[in-house]
Amino acid sequence: MIQSALVQKAIKAAMSSEWDSAIELNQQLLEQNPQDLESLNRLARAYLELGDIAKSKKTYKEVLTLDPYNVIALKNVKRFQSIKGS
Numbered sequence: 001m002i003q004s005a006l007v008q009k010a011i012k013a014a015m016s017s018e019w020d021s022a023i024e025l026n027q028q029l030l031e032q033n034p035q036d037l038e039s040l041n042r043l044a045r046a047y048l049e050l051g052d053i054a055k056s057k058k059t060y061k062e063v064l065t066l067d068p069y070n071v072i073a074l075k076n077v078k079r080f081q082s083i084k085g086s
Contacts (some may be wrong), residue, residue, distance in 0.1 A: 003032060014042055023038040037063055039071045053080070
């Protein structure tokens, strides 16, 4: 139940563009479950929103290591590649 409340806080932080808070909350969730794909995707998005492209890319690649077909991570890694290419 506690984890569920933490998930809701993490989602709310992201929806409110409170990216520093979103990073902290998702890191707490990942301490409990390092393979939580949803938390990893939210964390990568928060890094991206704060302009930390390297951490965002690394986190999305971590998602793809766990789930090579993860649509969110695939889309964002592809976006990074198109930015790099242009």
